[in-house]
Structure formats: structure tokens, C-alpha cells
Amino acid sequence: MPTILDLHSHSEASEDSRAPLEAYLNWIKLRRHERPVDGIVLTEHRQFNAGADYRALEDRFGLMVPKASEVETDYGHVLVFGVTGEMTRRFDFANVRLGAQELIDEVARMGGVAVPCHPGRPTVGLCEHYAAKPPLENVVAVEVLNGGSRKGEDDRSMQLVRTYGYRAIGGSDSHLVSLIALCATRFEADVRSLEDLVRELKEGRYEPVDFRPRRKPVPAAVPDEVRHNGG
Amino acid sequence: MSITKFDAVNIGDTLGPQEIFLSKDQVRTYARTCGMDVPRFTDDEGARSEGLPGMITPGNMSMGLLATLIDGWAGPGGLRRLGTTFRGLVLPGRTIRLCGAVTQKDEAARTVELDVWLESDEGERLVVGTASVELK
């Protein structure tokens, strides 16, 4: 059964967000018809709270809340899924200058997956870094649909997919309650756990999905090459 | 003007959108009224000499516009907190929209939390924030 998850969001644990997790989940419940997600991944800035336990909220709302992180590297921001104690001992997530290649490779070796986010964004996205430095190796996927993107940024991200054959994810990058789950990722497989998520990101079939209300001008539909880009 | 009552509010209710044409004269008036009579807020050429695309709207003014939206919805005295982040330049001489949504409700304190934002006529959110409001 397909699973739809918002893979990029920030709760009040991130210093620039005031959104409590419960408010996010309540908003999704209210807006289910517009944003039919099965859960959200919390990707807090520069930290990972191993002790945070959201099972009670998951049960109450019937939504998954896997935990991940958004860290800052020499190639821009990167989402880290499947964070372990070994990873947080190996890398100081608060460091705004982590080595991206090392991060990608070590996270993979430790059983997780690191996905560059908002690659089309100036300074903190891959595109600009690729213009000046060798491309990273072993990149599995990039985020081509980000709810916080400005005009043209997601189009630039799509170019990376076309050039390098990366898989593509979507996420809201929400820092406000009302923006949660406006962008997400649709997995063909049944994703019920963090382990499922990491496995599917590495090997599965998925595509970004856009739940934002259409405005004039109508944004381009997600191109075919990022649909089912896996397997 | 009707003031919103706590018991009548639901999570998901919206404020506005209030669409206004933010004229350069209005921005100049604000800047001069508030002791900010400097080129970046009053003069296109002067702003360009500072590396800006033209004169810009002071962040305080954007905040004031959002506060006015909230005040009109909640009634005077209701606004307890307003936090804003300036994400992009608000260039005058264009239409902007002031928007909000009720995201949380605290029954004990009789307060609500709002998401509020100022967006360009192309729907880009230039100023975003949250507010806490006490309602009767």
C-alpha cells in the first residue's frame, strides 16, 4: 500500500520554528482531504533528540513521526535519515561546516541515508556548489520539491536529477503549522517504520508530490523522470 | 467591525486575506513618521546606491500591517505576542496580501495561536510569523 510522508519539517525544537508537533498533527487531521499524508519526518536543525518519544502522539493521530535531522555541510544542507548514536558521536550535528562527502559515505556505512535538501537554494544548496566543485559521489536522492523554495529553485533542483540521475523527494520544510505537508513524498511500498523509510529511500520507488493550492501561474507538474525513479 | 469571540473560533479559521496596494508614498510616510527617514526607505535611487533593487518597506512596517490585521480580528488588547521573520524584501508600489490562520487553541488561557504572513502578489511569503492572541 503506498505511503505518503512529508520528509522535511521543523518543530519548535528547531530554533526558527514555533510549531509544536501536536499542532502539526492536528492540522494534518483537519486538512486530510487536501494533504493526505501518513506521517511527517521531523528534521530538526543541527540536532538529533534521541530521547524524544512521539509514540503517544503517533497513536492518538494515527500518523507516523519518524525523527531525522537537517545538518549543514560544505555542499549545503543535508537531511540525515536513520540517525544513530554512532552517527552523532562521529559527527557534531551542531557544526555548520560538516564535510558532505564524508557525511554521505559514513551515514550510509552506519545504516542511514543522507539526502541533500533544497539543492536549488543559493549558498545552502548543491547546485551552486556543483558549479564550483566536483560533484559528490554516492548521492542517492535529492529534494526537488521543497515548500520553502522561491521561484526557480525547484527547477534548478530538477536539473540535478536530469544530469546525475538522482532519485527525487519532496518535503514541506515547514516552520509554521499551516505549512505542514504541503509537499511530500509518495512511496510505492508500505512504509511503517524508520527502517522501512531508510530502505525505501535507498532502494525503493518514490516520487515527490505537491499538495499546494494552485495559483496563477500554474507551476509545472512533476516531470515523468522523477516519477517512479527507482528500482 | 465584529470582534472574534474565543468560543466561535476553530482551528483552521483564516484571517483575511487582506489585499492592499502598498504605495511608495505610504512607505515614505511610515518611514518619516517613525524616524526612519533614510534613503533605503524613501528613495529608489538612494536605495540602489546601497545595493538594493529600489526602496524597500521597513520590517517594522510589515510587522505593523500584520499586527493591524490581527488587531482588527481579535479586538484591541488581544494581541499578546507577535514574532516575524523577514524572508524577502517587500518592495513598495505593489499589491501585497496580509493573511493568517488559527493553528492552536488553549481552552484554559482562552488564547489562540496564529500563523500570519505577508505575501507578494505572486503568492511568495516575504514576511512570516506567529502570534498569540487572547480572545474574549
Added chain:
Amino acid sequence: MAVDYDPALIGRVFEVTDPVSVSAEAIGKYCAAIGETNPLYIEEAAAKRGPYRTIVAPPSFAVTFRNGRHFFTHVPRFGSAGFDAGKDVEFVTPIRAGDKITLSSHVKEIYEKTGRSGSMVFVVVRSTVRNQNGEVVAHIDHRFMNRP
């Protein structure tokens, strides 16, 4: 790499401004500038019938008070001059016509992050706005973004 600064900076009040008198006229001009039309803020008769019995300022008036002339000499810099990245304001007591307002400021927090415009150091300054009775009118947290 952590941001380098003197920890003693945090919390130390570096400025208290001289009192500024607030007139009904000044409030009226501010309301006109932001398009505020509520009679409680601009009409004496309506204000007298209202909850405060006098003209009060709309809440955002609290952010319009100027910091002292030497404010920015006390705000730590990390590279470029600080851009206004945003404000968090807590509104406590309305400002009434006739009030005399002071601002008292201290550095609340310093932190680093990267964003669209590069590596940034944020300096958060809290200004506490008080009236002539020493009552807190508002707390304003200004976020200044510096580019090292």
C-alpha cells in the same frame, strides 16, 4: 566551529534610553501611517468610552521607539553590519497617550547558522519597553543577522 564572543556580554544591560513622551497626535500619525482606523486609537470620545478611558496606541507602536545613539556600538558584530532578520514582541501593557517611554537593552543570545545568503551569525538583542511607572509595556527581541 563555535562563534567566538565574550560570554559576559550576554545579559548585561548596555543601554537605557531617555524617556520619550507619547502624545495622542503621535499615535494618530502612526495609525495613519499603517492604515489603522480603529477609533479607540484615534478618537478621544471613542477612547473615553473604551476599556482604557484614554487614547492608547496600537500594539505595534511599541516597536517604533528608537534605540539610543550608541546602540549599535554595543551590539557585537561578526563581519558585516547587522541586517534586521526579524522581531519577536511580547505585548504586556498598552501605551497610553501621555506616557513616557524608555528602552532598556541587553544581548540575549548569539548563534550561528547557514542560509540562502551564506554563513550567518545571529545576535538577538532584547529591548524592554517601560512606561513612566516602571511597568513593562513590551519585550522586543531583535534578531540581527551578520555575515562573517
